Amino acid sequence: MKQIANFIVNGKACELAIEPHMLLVEVLRDELGLTGTKQSCGIGHCGACTVLIDGIPTLSCLTPALTARGKNITTIEGLAEGTRLHPIQKAFIDYGAIQCGYCTPGMILSAKALLDRNPNPSREQVKQALSGNLCRCTGYVKIVDAVLAAAESMGKEASE
Amino acid sequence: MSQKLSVVGKRIIQPDAAAKATGAAMYASDLKMPGMLIGKVLRSPYPHAKIKRIGKSKAEKLPGVEAVITPEDVTQWKPFDRGLKDLPMIAGGYLVPPDEHILNERARHFGDAIAAVAAINEHIAEEALELIEVEYEELPFVIDPEEAMKPGAPQVSDVAEGNIGKHLSYPFPEGDVEKGFKEADCIVEGTFSTTKQEHCTAETAAAVAHLDVNGRINIWSQCQVAHMARREIAHIFNMPVSKVKLMTPLVGGGFGQRGSVCAEPICIALALKTGKPVKLEYTREENFTALESRTGFKYNLKIGFKQDGTLTAMQVYMLGRLGGYMGCGPMASVIGMVFGLGHYRCPNRAGEADMVMTNTPVSGAFRGFGNPAMMWGIEQLVDEAAEKLGMNPLKIRLKNIKKAGEIANMGLRLESTYLDECIKRGAEAIGWKEKWGKKKEGKMRRGVGIATMTHCSGAAPLYLDHSNAFIKLNEDGSADLTVHPAPLGQHIWGALSQIAAEELGILAEDIHIVTGDTDITLFEYGSDASRSTYAIGSATLIAAHQAKEQILERAAKMLGVSPDELEIKERQVYVKANPKKSIPVADVCYDAIYNFKGECLNISGKCSWEGRWNSSPTGAFFAEVEINTETGRVKVIKFVTAIDCGKAINPMTVEGQLEGGMQQGIGYGLTEDYIINKDTGVVESDNYDTYKMPGILDMPETEVVIIDKPDPKGPFGAKGVGEPGMVGVAPAIANAIYDAIGVRIKDLPITPEKVLKALGEKSQ
Amino acid sequence: MARLLKPFEYFEPRTVEEAVQLLSKYGHQAKVLAGGTDLLISMKKRKITPQYVVYIKSIPELDYIHYSQQAGLKIGALATHTAIADSAIIKDKFELLASACGKVGTPQVRNMGTIGGNICEGGPSQDSVPSLLVLEAKLKLISLHGERIVPIDEFFIAPFKTALQEAELLTEIQIPTPPPRSAGCYKWFTKITTVDESLAGVAVLMLLDSTDGICRDLKIGLCSVAPTPIRARRAEQVLRDKKIDNSLIERAARVAVEETSPRSRADYRKRMTGVLVREAISETWQKIRQLHLRERA
Known part of the structure; x- marks a missing residue:
């Protein structure tokens, strides 16, 4: 039976009637049209479906949507402010960290969670933080470069 | 060719990157249409079984189900060849007969399609699958190619007697191998085996189909060869080609797997049955079992050398496992022989292959095709010979690699090669001199290894290599370039923009790519064989050149000079001798379109390009590994790829291709194993919990060395670089392992168990 | 495998009492959901299809x-x-x-x-x-x-x-708080890649007498090498109340291997158990000795 659920998705409150067995990834993609969140393996191993729940990287393919009631959910669509890209998005573009782009939303969100709590990570810390996100195109090299560059540019922005 | 380039060679940002970074990018899996149904496929749990009966009434009665289709519902449509090789498109080559139906009455492998449903949502579609009742009659099955070739083995396919799908020979044999081996002072030989590697595209196979108001099939397809997929679809569904509109959205990874038709036939069948739009998106498990993955080989390889390291003969016999349908797999052997046996200068070469049908998921094209499999053995044997002859592995290679002007691996002239530089600069980057051949002691041992390779830039002369480009200049001096590569993540739109902009003297961002719709685009062979930049780039360059000539002609009139006195730079047409005299490209284009003097012209260019040559990219791969001799674990510490891909149109993209190739190559070498249960025929590694590709923590320190010297034939000197990145990775690792601990692993992947076993045998 | 879940009735108890009431009411038809990282995979694979799901993170x-x-x-x-x-x-x-x-x-x-x-x-x-x-x-x-x-x-x-x-x-x-002057560690090998299930995992906790260097207590726990996680009690005995040296550690490792009964990749798992037990004991031993040195200083 459908239940009413309230979420804050990308800063906006929304109310939905959802079945208990619906996954968060379904609600985001099918109900809210936020198709930036991707499904790739379905068993929590690839990280493509990663969203931030209260800032914490979470697998939306293994999360019944009702369990996220009342939470702040950030998807890839919530990072840019209007047309102004988030520094991590910009760095991913500038550093060639995006190829097919299907793992990119999850990667960027994992990176955001890292930089939000550790603005100045080492290369190794970046790798650890992204170790739950698989990529088949890039060999990860430019992804790590991009996250480190984003950290630097965010640091500069903050000190200005 | 010492052109001064202003757009080519720049690390430009990709046109589609921002959409991908913000989640706005639309893939087939993201598409949604009003009234769209969701399709699902019922797949065989057995490797070989006859479908005796299918009960579909329960599923049909489930509210929300709009269609349940079974093999008998699709008989009005034609059988097909998923690898699209049922046309005589291979010069002097072979045909693959159509050997597969949309749904099959006899399952030929685990995961074969038996029935399909379309329902108003995915939940109902999943439930409907469970309600379909299938009575299977299990049949004897065969997994192993050697078993499949024995008399009395279960017959897998109706079109391959004795299970021999194809017997193929090396298309460019030379000399007399027997004589060559007689002349040899040192003969090395071995049996090597390679695995069925899965592509692990981030996006699974997906398609959306519907029949539009004009009765045309509209299909959103990920296919890497869009126009040939359209032809095949028209053929299967008894339609004229003009009644099929195929659209290519962004694709979440291809690597060759989307070189065949994947979800399209079943998706269209459901759309035709229901009259409604249908989306069919495969699960990860279906991606593993229903689609093609890399062809696994076992082969005997023999190479002869003179005392001074000169090659005298090479010979191979390959046994390949095709699976339940023929698909693209047979060609993997030919590609392996062409690139492997043709890599070095060798007067006597021969090769044969038997490609065998088995009750296993289908084999096909994957980055490098058969080349990584073949180089796995060749590069190890070359090292073995070097040791026997007391030569350095670098030296024996430098001695035998071909030089420009010699006949290259496809019977064509080798236009350019800088493999010697790749070897030298790569060796420097890995620290070869300090690290190779040193005595190793202790529990943890390090070693370095090399492998080299060559590959192709396009499909010529093996396949038809036909590309088209059309470019038109808008009134503001911007341009629309109509081409149809598959946007798989290889940044082809950016590369083609750079080529067009360079030729036209405008900026890359001035080029808009018109693409992804067979109603609009001219014929395009597509994006495989490392050909997009080279072949579509060649077509683009010629089309842009035609347009440029029109600009110059018009500008010459406007400036009162002759066209050859002009040049275009940064959107401005200049008189070369007097740069103060100039006119914006935009003004020329505007004047041509809004011309009230009776000389209207939309400046444009069009090229049908057919590859008659093929510039070979070459590369040297260097691995440094560390082996724990107690556990047998191999860790790649550093990996260097030095590449001769001609002029790098965009060095950032080239690096990206090679770094990605390292990940796939390390997986091929060390971690990825497609496991089929021998007793049940069930695929046991069908998702990322059981099939392990390298993650970010498995990647070594990496370095890419781009030689960046132009090739005389490629557009602005570019050669193909899509596939080379993974070809030499696994053998470089194997050779580094030998350097570290003195053992050779000849069957992929290199597991800790195999390393320990080899170490144990060595110490005895 | 299905991508989606089958329907179920869903509860979000606020207290432990509420939760156990629900569990006793619905018995085997109910499943407890916490993080969901194991349960949801089993549900997608249709290994289990609970009619009732009791989500306890709400407590x-x-x-x-x-x-x-x-x-x-x-x-x-x-x-x-x-x-x-x-x-x-x-x-x-x-x-x-x-x-x-x-x-x-x-x-x-x-x-x-x-x-x-x-x-x-x-x-x-x-x-x-x-x-x-x-x-x-x-x-x-x-x-x-x-x-x-x-x-x-x-x-x-x-x-x-x-x-x-x-x-x-x-x-x-x-x-319980481990006794002072004890130390421990957890060592593992993954099956294939760095982020992967454990091929074998070994935890060691050791109590060492700083005066005579005698091992007063040693516990060894293993996972992935038997049908369930186990203690390697016979291996523990090898070192307990003994003065530790490398050959004793080797012996303990050999005994620990005998206590395992892995199913897949059995030979390799056994061999790796030996390596891990040895490494874990050695590392723990070093840790304690350093602890003692620091205390003396």
């Missing part, structure tokens, strides 16, 4: 990490792997548990998955368990009939079968 009082010298460490069943791996007190005093929880799955799985879920899954390769075995953790299980405390080494019965009864809820993991 606020089950997510905590408390420590005092006397009472020891108390971890609420809903503490995530990330919380445990990052906990300053656990890193300081129970490092072997912190590193085991830091090894589980991926960052996302650690953010979602709970220690209670890891234990109750009851599989042979639960990374948190060997450390809990050697730390002699006790599990607090609550049902309508009250609570009972079960030592963790009595909890695992068979693969994916535990002592947890149908209507019982694991609420707390209680870990």
Whole structure:
């Protein structure tokens, strides 16, 4: 039976009637049209479906949507402010960290969670933080470069 | 060719990157249409079984189900060849007969399609699958190619007697191998085996189909060869080609797997049955079992050398496992022989292959095709010979690699090669001199290894290599370039923009790519064989050149000079001798379109390009590994790829291709194993919990060395670089392992168990 | 495998009492959902299709990490792997548990998955368990009939079968403070890649007398090498009350190998168990000696 659920998705409150067995990834993609969140393996191993729940990287393919009631959910669509890209998005573009782009939303969100709590990570810390996100195109090299560059540019922005 | 380039060679940002970074990018899996149904496929749990009966009434009665289709519902449509090789498109080559139906009455492998449903949502579609009742009659099955070739083995396919799908020979044999081996002072030989590697595209196979108001099939397809997929679809569904509109959205990874038709036939069948739009998106498990993955080989390889390291003969016999349908797999052997046996200068070469049908998921094209499999053995044997002859592995290679002007691996002239530089600069980057051949002691041992390779830039002369480009200049001096590569993540739109902009003297961002719709685009062979930049780039360059000539002609009139006195730079047409005299490209284009003097012209260019040559990219791969001799674990510490891909149109993209190739190559070498249960025929590694590709923590320190010297034939000197990145990775690792601990692993992947076993045998 | 879940009725109890009431009402048709990283995969694979799902992360009082010298460490069943791996007190005093929880799955799985879920899954390769075995953790299980405390080494019965009864809820993991001058560590090898299930995992906890260098106590816990996580008690005996040296460590490792009974990749797992036990004991021994040196200084 459908239940009413309230979420804050990308800063906006929304109310939905959802079945208990619906996954968060379904609600985001099918109900809210936020198709930036991707499904790739379905068993929590690839990280493509990663969203931030209260800032914490979470697998939306293994999360019944009702369990996220009342939470702040950030998807890839919530990072840019209007047309102004988030520094991590910009760095991913500038550093060639995006190829097919299907793992990119999850990667960027994992990176955001890292930089939000550790603005100045080492290369190794970046790798650890992204170790739950698989990529088949890039060999990860430019992804790590991009996250480190984003950290630097965010640091500069903050000190200005 | 010492052109001064202003757009080519720049690390430009990709046109589609921002959409991908913000989640706005639309893939087939993201598409949604009003009234769209969701399709699902019922797949065989057995490797070989006859479908005796299918009960579909329960599923049909489930509210929300709009269609349940079974093999008998699709008989009005034609059988097909998923690898699209049922046309005589291979010069002097072979045909693959159509050997597969949309749904099959006899399952030929685990995961074969038996029935399909379309329902108003995915939940109902999943439930409907469970309600379909299938009575299977299990049949004897065969997994192993050697078993499949024995008399009395279960017959897998109706079109391959004795299970021999194809017997193929090396298309460019030379000399007399027997004589060559007689002349040899040192003969090395071995049996090597390679695995069925899965592509692990981030996006699974997906398609959306519907029949539009004009009765045309509209299909959103990920296919890497869009126009040939359209032809095949028209053929299967008894339609004229003009009644099929195929659209290519962004694709979440291809690597060759989307070189065949994947979800399209079943998706269209459901759309035709229901009259409604249908989306069919495969699960990860279906991606593993229903689609093609890399062809696994076992082969005997023999190479002869003179005392001074000169090659005298090479010979191979390959046994390949095709699976339940023929698909693209047979060609993997030919590609392996062409690139492997043709890599070095060798007067006597021969090769044969038997490609065998088995009750296993289908084999096909994957980055490098058969080349990584073949180089796995060749590069190890070359090292073995070097040791026997007391030569350095670098030296024996430098001695035998071909030089420009010699006949290259496809019977064509080798236009350019800088493999010697790749070897030298790569060796420097890995620290070869300090690290190779040193005595190793202790529990943890390090070693370095090399492998080299060559590959192709396009499909010529093996396949038809036909590309088209059309470019038109808008009134503001911007341009629309109509081409149809598959946007798989290889940044082809950016590369083609750079080529067009360079030729036209405008900026890359001035080029808009018109693409992804067979109603609009001219014929395009597509994006495989490392050909997009080279072949579509060649077509683009010629089309842009035609347009440029029109600009110059018009500008010459406007400036009162002759066209050859002009040049275009940064959107401005200049008189070369007097740069103060100039006119914006935009003004020329505007004047041509809004011309009230009776000389209207939309400046444009069009090229049908057919590859008659093929510039070979070459590369040297260097691995440094560390082996724990107690556990047998191999860790790649550093990996260097030095590449001769001609002029790098965009060095950032080239690096990206090679770094990605390292990940796939390390997986091929060390971690990825497609496991089929021998007793049940069930695929046991069908998702990322059981099939392990390298993650970010498995990647070594990496370095890419781009030689960046132009090739005389490629557009602005570019050669193909899509596939080379993974070809030499696994053998470089194997050779580094030998350097570290003195053992050779000849069957992929290199597991800790195999390393320990080899170490144990060595110490005895 | 299906991508989606089958319908079920869903409950979000606010208290443990409410939760156990629901569990006893619905019996085997109900499943407890916490982090979901194991349960949801089983549901997608249709290995289980519960009619009722009781989501317990809605119970606020089950997510905590408390420590005092006397009472020891108390971890609420809903503490995530990330919380445990990052906990300053656990890193300081129970490092072997912190590193085991830091090894589980991926960052996302650690953010979602709970220690209670890891234990109750009851599989042979639960990374948190060997450390809990050697730390002699006790599990607090609550049902309508009250609570009972079960030592963790009595909890695992068979693969994916535990002592947890149908209507019982694991609420707390209680870990006594290890004696002073003890140390431990958790070592593992993954099956294939760096982020992967464990091929073998070994936890060691050792108490060493600084005056005579004699091992007063040693505990060895293993996972992924037997149908359930186990203690290698015979191997422990090899070193207990002995003066440690490398040959004794070797012998303990050999004995530990004999105590394993892996199913797949059996030879390799056994061999690796030997390597890990040896490394874990050696590393622990070094740690204690350094501890003693620091104390003397």
